[in-house]
Amino acid sequence: MKKILLTIFMLLAVAGINNIKAQCWHEITVEWSGDCVYPDDKTVYVVNLTIINECTTPSQTVYNLTQLLSTNNTSFSFCIPNQLCTIDQKEPCFKVSATCRKLMNDTGELVCRDQFTLNYNCEELIDLDDIYLTLE
Incomplete structure (x- = not known):
């Protein structure tokens, strides 16, 4: 009986740790659209948030x-697990850069891309939920 209880306790502890790891301090979704955005088996999207x-x-x-995605996707949510700042930081210290590229599967040749870069203070970073890109 003790072994069963110990096993159950260990499983619950591991499940709790996994739940803690899965939580995000903040989540930013990068979305893309444009004439270049359509499903295609010969290409992939490479999306990055820095x-x-x-x-x-x-x-x-x-x-x-950086995430590699099929062309059936038009967005990806980035989970930022660690707190990067506190709300009292007023300087625009955080340079946020999001890039999405559509590449040929076989050659890696660039089909189209877009990039967004802007500096934010902590409050603005926390308020940043979505970044929109237009692939051309």
Whole structure:
């Protein structure tokens, strides 16, 4: 009986840890549209979100994730797991850069792309939910 209870406790502890890991401090969705955006088995989207803290010396990349997606997708939500700042930080320290590229599967040749880059303070970063790109 003790072994069964111990096993159940261990499973619940692991499940709780996985739940904690899955939570986001903030989520930013990158969405893309345009004449170049349509399903195609010969191409893929490569979407990236990078956040750089430019108020540190030297500047520090605090978040960087690139995701490879099929062309059936027109958005991707990035989960930022760690708190990057506190609301009292008023300087626009955080350079946010989002890029989406459509590439040929076999050659990696660029079909179209768009990029967004802007600096934000902490409050603006927290308020940033969606970034819209137009692939051309």
